[in-house]
Amino acid sequence: MNLFSFVECASQTQSLKALFELLVSCASEEGFTEIAYGALTFSESLRLPGCPPPLVAMKAPPDWCRRYLERKYYTVDPVVRRTPMFAGPFLWDELAKAYQLQACEQRVLQEAREAGLKNGVGVPLFGPLGQISVISFASCFDDADPQANVRRLKALAWHFHIAFAEIAKPSDCASNGKINLSEREKDCLRWVAEGKSSWEIGKILNVSENTVNFHVKNAMRKLGTASRTHGLVKAIRLGLIEFTEPALTKPMVA
Numbered sequence: 001m002n003l004f005s006f007v008e009c010a011s012q013t014q015s016l017k018a019l020f021e022l023l024v025s026c027a028s029e030e031g032f033t034e035i036a037y038g039a040l041t042f043s044e045s046l047r048l049p050g051c052p053p054p055l056v057a058m059k060a061p062p063d064w065c066r067r068y069l070e071r072k073y074y075t076v077d078p079v080v081r082r083t084p085m086f087a088g089p090f091l092w093d094e095l096a097k098a099y100q101l102q103a104c105e106q107r108v109l110q111e112a113r114e115a116g117l118k119n120g121v122g123v124p125l126f127g128p129l130g131q132i133s134v135i136s137f138a139s140c141f142d143d144a145d146p147q148a149n150v151r152r153l154k155a156l157a158w159h160f161h162i163a164f165a166e167i168a169k170p171s172d173c174a175s176n177g178k179i180n181l182s183e184r185e186k187d188c189l190r191w192v193a194e195g196k197s198s199w200e201i202g203k204i205l206n207v208s209e210n211t212v213n214f215h216v217k218n219a220m221r222k223l224g225t226a227s228r229t230h231g232l233v234k235a236i237r238l239g240l241i242e243f244t245e246p247a248l249t250k251p252m253v254a
Helices: 003-010 016-028 062-070 078-085 092-098 103-114 146-168 183-193 198-205 209-223 228-237
Strands: 034-039 055-059 118-126 132-139
Touching: 003 016, 003 146, 003 228, 016 034, 016 055, 016 146, 062 103, 078 092, 078 103, 078 118, 078 132, 092 103, 092 118, 118 146, 132 146, 146 228, 183 198, 183 209, 183 228, 198 209, 209 228
Parallel strands: none
Antiparallel strands: 034 055, 034 132, 118 132
């Protein structure tokens, strides 16, 4: 399942279980079959059965899931603990290099590798009011290359995150107001999808870099998002700009 199919299917489901299965199916085609999604800095009431906070959904080898939950490894998992320190995707192998991990954190990573979770990558997901979530992808294959797939996994993670937010949103909090983006705001977001910087977009649209930043920030404010990537994904999901598969397989500006 490619990104386009995932977006189409995700927009039609109201089930966390079905949405998470879509995520697993799409990531598995890249060799990343083991996935966990967690809400780190806020309470999320919607979660799959057996997933205590901060976990929302988890797919991993059964023995590892049982050990992870019984020993409450989610309280010391460095992927969970260290996610707020990263602005973008990070490899699990980078954690020990970037930080002096505690013995309990090292143990979680070591036991995860022994359980078959290899070549892991975490994708931080930022929302309004300081909300931070994370999707963690891992492979059971020794030759899986998270670095080569990180941009695609990042795009997939954001699409899942936005779709989940729509499912989890309480009905009495649903907004009936329509979001209206100006044509210039849409133009800027389309070029963001193509991986262009503000400077490059300014040259293409014949406006200043500051003008581009102004329009992008306005679009993010209207969409209620905290990053360009988040805003882009939400705009696509809401049908405010057209989704094209080639665009999102290219680098995106966060």
